[in-house]
Amino acid sequence: MxxxxxxxxxxxxxxxxxxxxxxxxxxxxxxxxxxxxxxxxxxxxxxxxxxxxxxxxxxxxxxxxxxxxxxxxxxxxxxxxxxxxxxxxxxxxxxxxxxxxxxxxxxxxxxxxxxxxxxxxxxxxxxxxxxxxxxxxxxxxxxxxxxxxxxxxxxxxxxxxxxxxxxxxxxxxxxxxxxxxxxKDIPVAPKQKKSVSIRETCRRMQSLLLPLSAIVVVRGFMHGSLAAFLPLYIIQKTNDVWLAGLSLSVLEAAGVVGVLTIGTLSDRFGRKRMLLLSLVLAPIFLLLFVYSNGWFRFPVLIVTGFFLLSTTPVMLAMIQEYSVDGSSSANGVFMMISFLARSATVVLIGFIADHLGLEKTYLLCSGIGFLGIPFILKLPGKGEKSEELFEVPTNAG
Missing domain, CATH: 1.20.1250.20 (MFS general substrate transporter like domains)
Structure with a gap:
């Protein structure tokens, strides 16, 4: 290698x-x-x-x-x-x-x-x-x-x-x-001389992909509830359309800062630590957001967006570091899982909100958010790569 x-x-x-x-x-x-x-x-x-x-x-x-x-x-x-x-x-x-x-x-x-x-x-x-x-x-x-x-x-x-x-x-x-x-001159020629099947890619990276997939699903409940229904929730609470539109912009802007900050800090403090920090604080601040009133909602929303939307670069970095010299196959599998999880959770959140209302749905989603913590602890550390991860079997197809 x-x-x-x-x-x-x-x-x-x-x-x-x-x-x-x-x-x-x-x-x-x-x-x-x-x-x-x-x-x-x-x-x-x-x-x-x-x-x-x-x-x-x-x-x-x-x-x-x-x-x-x-x-x-x-x-x-x-x-x-x-x-x-x-x-x-x-x-x-x-x-x-x-x-x-x-x-x-x-x-x-x-x-x-x-x-x-x-x-x-x-x-x-x-x-x-x-x-x-x-x-x-x-x-x-x-x-x-x-x-x-x-x-x-x-x-x-x-x-x-x-x-x-x-x-x-x-x-x-x-x-x-x-x-x-x-x-055009960047060195990106394939580094694997033999083809590795998608199944084999999943098998080699299952110790990483399985807990990451669970984290994506858990995070999807919090992210989906805010991305899809935040303006509606604000309108229900304040009857102010302008505030509803501003709330989503505030969430996205906080996410931009979070993405730039948390991914960079993970180089110094470790991927698992930053994921754990983000996915502990995000549900806590989502709970605070539900119970906050007036303009105080916006500082709480900023912190929620900062930590909730900041996890993607950390997970992408982990996928690349645990694959064979940076694998597009591994990233493709992870992106498909993310797509399926995002699509399914938004539909389920809408169904729950129809029956419980948005406020109780947000409380439920924040509770689900804490379920990601055990899966973060199951993620392999940076130095735990198995040699098997980098071997290309002779019968790979």
Whole structure:
């Protein structure tokens, strides 16, 4: 196994992070565009919901995309993804019918996977000994995009109209062009000479993937309840639409700071310690949020978002460090699990809220949050890698 380069390549890490931002700005367009799409094509809410599903279905292919990335020079997946996402998302206003909309969004979903599955592996390769810092920069790009994207597309439609906003694809084309010249020489040739099956990848990493999957599910209840229903909860409590919108922005902004901070600190204080800190404090402050009143809710919400949304770069760093020289296959499996957990928990949270109300649902979700603590303790330490993890069996397929 090759020794990992110890130098933190700041320029390349920042470039990948900026391209993550540009890419995810485009992939965040669907929700703010739905009112225009529904009006133009006279869609029912069910049909509108299927558009989101069409974009998300390719996430089920993440493990296979990861395996393909491990067997090829995956730099071109990352280089091409911004343009492959920008073009279809910029053409939604020109789609002649519902079927074409579905195709454009399905293509976008594939591109999203092509970028997000191998990108953490590239970040790992260029972060040297500071994987947590690299993942923090990378995830900050994605978190910022979810804040800026809806504003950008709303402004574009306001200026150009829904049928004519397609010129904004230029930014994605430019990003891919810059990525090509800056990353075409980065050493990302496959380091595994023999193919390893997805099943074998799961078997080798089960001591890490199993507790991480449980943590993702537990965290999903807290995250999903806030991301999906926070504005509604604030409206129920205050009847103030402006405060409801501000609350979600406050949560996301706190998450950006948390992502940048906790991932970086995990390089110094350890992945498990920072995960434990985040997933102990997040449910505590979610409880305080439910019982707080007036403007005091916002400082509590800031702390909740800081710790709750900050865990992803730590988990991505762990996946890369415990895989074979940074594995896209392992990241693909983890991303598929995250997608399934996120989709299932939001539906379940909605069902619970229909029966118990949002306040009791938040209390329940914060209680579930504490269940993640034993799984953090089961995570292997950084020095506990098994030699078996790095052996490629002769019968791997």
């Amino acid at each position: 090759e020794q990992k380069e110890v130098t933190f390549q700041t320029g390349r890490v920042l470039l990948i992070s900026i391209c993550h931002f540009i890419h995810d700005v485009y992939s965040s367009f669907l929700a703010p565009l739905l009112p225009f799409i529904i009006e133009k094509f006279s869609l029912s809410l069910t049909q509108a919901g299927f558009l989101t599903t069409a974009m998300q279905i390719p996430a089920l292919l993440n493990p296979m995309i990861g395996k393909l990335a491990d067997r090829t020079s995956f730099r071109y997946f990352i280089i091409l993804a911004p343009v492959l996402t920008a073009v279809p998302m910029s053409l939604l206003g020109l789609a002649p019918n519902y079927g074409v909309l579905m195709i454009l969004l399905f293509v976008t979903g594939i591109s999203v996977s092509l970028f997000h599955v191998p990108a953490p592996t590239m970040v790992y390769r260029v972060s040297g000994a500071k994987t947590g810092r690299g993942m923090s920069f990378y995830m900050t790009g994605g978190e910022l995009a979810r804040t800026v994207g809806p504003l950008a597309i709303t402004a574009a439609v306001a200026l150009l109209g829904f049928d004519n906003y397609y010129p904004i694809m230029v930014a994605g084309i430019f990003a891919s062009t810059i990525m090509y010249f800056k990353l």
